[in-house]
Amino acid sequence: MSRIVYVNGDYVPEEEAKVSIFDRGFLMADGVYEVTSVLGGKLIDFDGHAKRLERSLTELDMAMPMSADDLLAIHRELVAKNGIDEGMIYLQVTRGAPGDRDFAFPPEDTPLTVVLFTQNKPGLADSPAAKKGISVISIPDIRWGRRDIKTTQLLYPSMGKMLAKKAGADDAWLVEDGLVTEGTSNNAYIVKGNQIITRxxxxxxxxxxxxxxxxxxxxxxxxxxxxxxxxxxxxxxxDEAFVTSASTFVMPVVSVDGAALGDGTPGRVAARMREIYLDEMRKAAI
Known part of the structure; x- marks a missing residue:
C-alpha cells in the first residue's frame, strides 16, 4: 500500500507528490522542518514542536502557513491514513517557488510550500541501541552560526554521520573552540556524580x-x-553520557573517541531518564 503524504493542502500517494524545481527549499535550503514522534498512534510533545516551528519561521522572516490546530489535524490525519502506531511525522516548510532561481527573497505573497510525510518505525520506543548504547567520535563544528534555527541545511550533519560510520562509530559530536556543541542530530550530555551537564x-x-x-x-x-x-x-x-532527540528519545553513549565510559554499558542515569521520559510522554501524548 502506497504511503499517503501531504503536499500544499492535498493528501496524495507519495508517487504522485510533486514540488517545483524552483522551490527555494530545493535550491537554497531555504526552509525549516520538524519531526514529531508517534507512540501508540499518538503524537509526542506536539505543542513543543509547533512552537519551535513558529520560532524558526519567524527567525527567517516567514509566517506560519496555518494555525497549530490545523497542523495538528494534518498530523492526526496522516497517522490515521498510514496506520502509524510507532513512527515519526516529518514536516517541512519552505519559502516557496517564485518561478525562477534568485538569491533575493520572492515577493511576500509567494505561497509557502508545506510538506508532511510519515515514517513507520515499529519498535521505536524499544530500540536495541538503547540497551547497548552508542559510540561517538568528535569532529570540528563548521556549521553556520544559527544552529538554533531548525533549517533544512543538513549537509554537514549528514557528512558527520558518515564520518562516524567510516570510523566504526554510531554518531559524531561536534566541537567548536575545544568545546562540544551538540551531536549531528541531537543534544549531548555527560553525567558526573549527581550532575547532568549539557551546553x-x-x-x-x-x-x-x-x-x-x-x-x-x-x-x-x-x-x-x-x-x-x-x-x-x-x-x-x-561516569556516563547520553544524547536526546525526538526520534531517539534518550540514547545512552558508551564510548567517546574510542574511550569507554564507565564499564562500557549504558549508565543508570541515562536508562532512568529514558524510562521517565517515555512514561511521561506517553501520558501526555495527543
Whole structure:
C-alpha cells in the first residue's frame, strides 16, 4: 500500500507528490522542518514542536502557513491514513517557488510550500541501541552560526554521520573552540556524580524539544542540572553520557573517541531518564 503524504493542502500517494524545481527549499535550503514522534498512534510533545516551528519561521522572516490546530489535524490525519502506531511525522516548510532561481527573497505573497510525510518505525520506543548504547567520535563544528534555527541545511550533519560510520562509530559530536556543541542530530550530555551537564541554550545549538522535557524531568527527580559546555576530555572521564532527540528519545553513549565510559554499558542515569521520559510522554501524548 502506497504511503499517503501531504503536499500544499492535498493528501496524495507519495508517487504522485510533486514540488517545483524552483522551490527555494530545493535550491537554497531555504526552509525549516520538524519531526514529531508517534507512540501508540499518538503524537509526542506536539505543542513543543509547533512552537519551535513558529520560532524558526519567524527567525527567517516567514509566517506560519496555518494555525497549530490545523497542523495538528494534518498530523492526526496522516497517522490515521498510514496506520502509524510507532513512527515519526516529518514536516517541512519552505519559502516557496517564485518561478525562477534568485538569491533575493520572492515577493511576500509567494505561497509557502508545506510538506508532511510519515515514517513507520515499529519498535521505536524499544530500540536495541538503547540497551547497548552508542559510540561517538568528535569532529570540528563548521556549521553556520544559527544552529538554533531548525533549517533544512543538513549537509554537514549528514557528512558527520558518515564520518562516524567510516570510523566504526554510531554518531559524531561536534566541537567548536575545544568545546562540544551538540551531536549531528541531537543534544549531548555527560553525567558526573549527581550532575547532568549539557551546553546552555544559545545560537550555538538547537533548542531541543526533547532536551527541554528531559531536563524538566531530571530536576523533578532531584537531579542537579548544570548547563555549561564541556570538552571531549571531560566527556571521556565522565561516569556516563547520553544524547536526546525526538526520534531517539534518550540514547545512552558508551564510548567517546574510542574511550569507554564507565564499564562500557549504558549508565543508570541515562536508562532512568529514558524510562521517565517515555512514561511521561506517553501520558501526555495527543
Amino acid at each position: 546552555q541554550l544559545s545560537n550555538d545549538i538547537l533548542h531541543g524539544i526533547t532536551r527541554a522535557a528531559v531536563l524538566k524531568f531530571a530536576r523533578e527527580a532531584q537531579m542537579e542540572v548544570v548547563e555549561r559546555p564541556f570538552t571531549i576530555e571531560e566527556a571521556q572521564q565522565a
